[in-house]
Amino acid sequence: MISLAGRDILHSWSRFVLTGVGLGLLIGVTLTMAGVYRGMVDDARALLNNSGADIWVVQQDTQGPYAESSSIHDDVYRTLRALPGVSRAASVTYLTMQVRRGDTDVRAMVVGFEPGQPGEPGYLVAGRQITRSHYEAVADVKTGFRLGDTLRIRRHDYRVVGLTRRMVSSGGDPMVFIPLKDAQEAQFLKDNDAILGERARTAANPALNRPGVPGLLEALQASQTANRSVNAVLVQVAPGGEPERVAREIRRWKHLQAYTRPQMEEILVSKLIATSARQIGMFLVILAIVSAAIVAFIIYTMTLGKIREIAVLKLIGTRNRTIAGMILQQALGLGLIGFMVGKTAATVWAPFFPKYVLLEPGDAARGLLVVMVICALASTLAIRVALRVDPATAMGA
Amino acid sequence: MEGFGIHIEGLRKRYGEGSAAVDALKDVNMTVAPGEVVGLIGPSGSGKSTLLKCLGAVIEPTAGRMTLGDELIFDDGWKIPDLRAVRRDRIGFIFQAPYLIPFLDVIDNVALLPMLAGQPNDVARRRARDLLEVLDVGHRAGARPSQLSGGEQQRVAIARALANQPPVILADEPTAPLDSERALGVVRILNEMAGQFRTAIIVVTHDEKIIPTFKRIYHIRDGQTFEEKGLGAG
Numbered sequence: 001m002i003s004l005a006g007r008d009i010l011h012s013w014s015r016f017v018l019t020g021v022g023l024g025l026l027i028g029v030t031l032t033m034a035g036v037y038r039g040m041v042d043d044a045r046a047l048l049n050n051s052g053a054d055i056w057v058v059q060q061d062t063q064g065p066y067a068e069s070s071s072i073h074d075d076v077y078r079t080l081r082a083l084p085g086v087s088r089a090a091s092v093t094y095l096t097m098q099v100r101r102g103d104t105d106v107r108a109m110v111v112g113f114e115p116g117q118p119g120e121p122g123y124l125v126a127g128r129q130i131t132r133s134h135y136e137a138v139a140d141v142k143t144g145f146r147l148g149d150t151l152r153i154r155r156h157d158y159r160v161v162g163l164t165r166r167m168v169s170s171g172g173d174p175m176v177f178i179p180l181k182d183a184q185e186a187q188f189l190k191d192n193d194a195i196l197g198e199r200a201r202t203a204a205n206p207a208l209n210r211p212g213v214p215g216l217l218e219a220l221q222a223s224q225t226a227n228r229s230v231n232a233v234l235v236q237v238a239p240g241g242e243p244e245r246v247a248r249e250i251r252r253w254k255h256l257q258a259y260t261r262p263q264m265e266e267i268l269v270s271k272l273i274a275t276s277a278r279q280i281g282m283f284l285v286i287l288a289i290v291s292a293a294i295v296a297f298i299i300y301t302m303t304l305g306k307i308r309e310i311a312v313l314k315l316i317g318t319r320n321r322t323i324a325g326m327i328l329q330q331a332l333g334l335g336l337i338g339f340m341v342g343k344t345a346a347t348v349w350a351p352f353f354p355k356y357v358l359l360e361p362g363d364a365a366r367g368l369l370v371v372m373v374i375c376a377l378a379s380t381l382a383i384r385v386a387l388r389v390d391p392a393t394a395m396g397a
Numbered sequence: 398m399e400g401f402g403i404h405i406e407g408l409r410k411r412y413g414e415g416s417a418a419v420d421a422l423k424d425v426n427m428t429v430a431p432g433e434v435v436g437l438i439g440p441s442g443s444g445k446s447t448l449l450k451c452l453g454a455v456i457e458p459t460a461g462r463m464t465l466g467d468e469l470i471f472d473d474g475w476k477i478p479d480l481r482a483v484r485r486d487r488i489g490f491i492f493q494a495p496y497l498i499p500f501l502d503v504i505d506n507v508a509l510l511p512m513l514a515g516q517p518n519d520v521a522r523r524r525a526r527d528l529l530e531v532l533d534v535g536h537r538a539g540a541r542p543s544q545l546s547g548g549e550q551q552r553v554a555i556a557r558a559l560a561n562q563p564p565v566i567l568a569d570e571p572t573a574p575l576d577s578e579r580a581l582g583v584v585r586i587l588n589e590m591a592g593q594f595r596t597a598i599i600v601v602t603h604d605e606k607i608i609p610t611f612k613r614i615y616h617i618r619d620g621q622t623f624e625e626k627g628l629g630a631g
């Protein structure tokens with residue numbers, strides 16, 4: 001027996017391929033959507049991995065430092081280092097801001113860290129780590145900076161000495177790493193007018209500006225301008241140590257919030273990304289419905305265009321099963337063409353997306369399965385029509 | 398009378414029930430011997446289509462007996478279980494238009510029937526090629542139906558009707574769209590095929606051009622058949 005479906009596809013291949021390409025682009029969008037979600041999750045994991053931390057210590061009652069803002073005193077790390085089970089602890093700051101590159105602004109997450117401590121970028125694709133304590137920077141390649149470039153953050157220029165890859169915030173902004181002191185200044189620095197205004201107010205306050213106490217005003221003013229805050233302390237647990245136990249100690253004694261790696265992942269993936277995931281899920285559902293409608297419509301019209309042939313086939317003794325199989329195979333063939341086009345399209349256009357798109361083979365396999373099921377379901381309408389065709393109609397009743 | 402061919406006795410068909418019932422066939426009797434071509438003519442509404450559908454095993458008569466070849470198909474309300482297999486193995490269909498399957502090439506349009514009957518592809522195609530040669534369209538075996546002339550398509554349709562070597566061929570207005578010369582050509586082919594393959598052929602027609610060619614004609618009027626000697630008997 002020959003494949004009736006295959007012959008029909010070959011006969012009207014242009015219509016088939018055009019429909020397949022249309023469907024394929026839709027499937028490509030679907031796969032890309034899934035890839036965008038996977039990319040967000042993967043970016044979040046990379047962010048956690050690259051920080052090199054076992055525990056994130058942040059301001060009490062916050063879900064910082066990535067999901068909420070958090071501010072803690074910058075000497076906290078010293079007391080944490082003294083805790084049993086802690087091997088290293090270091091302050092970090094995170095601030096998403098515009099970084100000046102030549103005449104344009106790049107949106108980036110500026111990370112302040114202490115060289116050699118947790119928070120330092122792990123793997124560099126070019127250049128070196130920061131060695132001077134001021135005005136050097138390591139930038140992610142996605143910022144567009146190259147080695148030796150100058151970038152401007154607030155009032156200061158930094159020289160790019162190293163480059164990272166896939167270091168992005170949970171929002172997908174590329175990172176720029178600078179020394180902690182510089183970052184604190186950039187984050188909490190007040191502009192000159194504000195400083196002058198505050199000094200004037202302090203000087204005008206008789207309670208603070210006491211003629212009988214020399215040096216008091218100056219000390220106060222210095223403490224007001226100095227910046228003593230960071231966003232989080234990253235803690236590494238000693239080998240064999242139990243992060244959850246250490247985190248519990250920190251929470252109990254230090255009036256701080258401490259998150260372990262799984263808790264942090266929970267915050268990032270389930271809370272921060274959850275809305276996007278629902279958004280994407282909604283898209284996937286709509287795309288699935290639209291694809292099903294397209295396949296159903298096309299297969300249905302193609303079947304209606306073959307009613308005469310189907311009646312003849314039935315009259316000359318073709319089984320219903322064979323005719324249903326023909327239509328089902330055509331729907332599956334359409335799905336297969338669509339899937340191949342979609343997979344190719346997604347692979348081709350994924351790198352051009354501004355955010356990371358992670359196309360997982362598992363998602364592709366699930367996608368293929370879903371496409372096939374949708375096509376099979378979509379063909380039932382046409383099959384129902386074909387099975388109802390009366391062979392007598394071929395005899396020109 | 399030799400062999401089996403077609404044999405119909407007291408065939409009746411009633412559509413609907415009660416006061417809405419229509420007796421489309423009241424008393425149809427008919428015998429066609431293998432190798433014989435007979436005409437079936439009748440005015441509109443006389444029951445031709447209904448009779449053809451009973452003969453084609455797509456509807457069941459209400460009563461009466463029908464035998465195709467050596468097999469009893471209907472017998473007073475009883476029917477053979479698999480009418481689809483009867484259509485596939487015992488009946489060749491020829492229509493007013495060729496009704497070829499457009500997405501199959503010519504040879505597979507013919508080979509499809511033996512394939513449906515379970516023949517291996519190469520056996521089915523060999524048989525199809527032989528038939529196409531007999532009908533003078535062997536050289537178009539690889540073409541699509543749409544690439545053939547109307548006359549060539551009709552000959553392919555005849556080859557298809559013969560493909561499973563059925564004892565019976567039903568031809569429904571096979572010459573309606575053809576000019577006189579072509580119409581007579583088709584009748585000549587049908588006569589040759591009937592002789593060569595020992596097939597019993599019924600041609601339903603209004604076509605004045607070909608009516609004189611039949612040796613025997615069945616008239617149907619108001620659901621009843623009357624036999625008549627045709628001009629073709631000479």
Ligand SMILES: Nc1ncnc2c1ncn2[C@@H]1O[C@H](COP(=O)(O)OP(=O)(O)O)[C@@H](O)[C@H]1O
Pocket residue numbers: 412413419420421439440441442443444445446447448
């Ligand atoms: N499916 C049907 N239901 C009810 N009556 C029918 C049906 N088919 C045909 N008839 C009636 O049966 C009679 C014979 O019809 P038909 O066999 O089509 O005759 P013909 O083909 O000679 O014109 C007509 O009166 C017609 O109205």
Ligand SMILES: [Mg+2]
Pocket residue numbers: 397442445446447
């Ligand atoms: Mg009729």
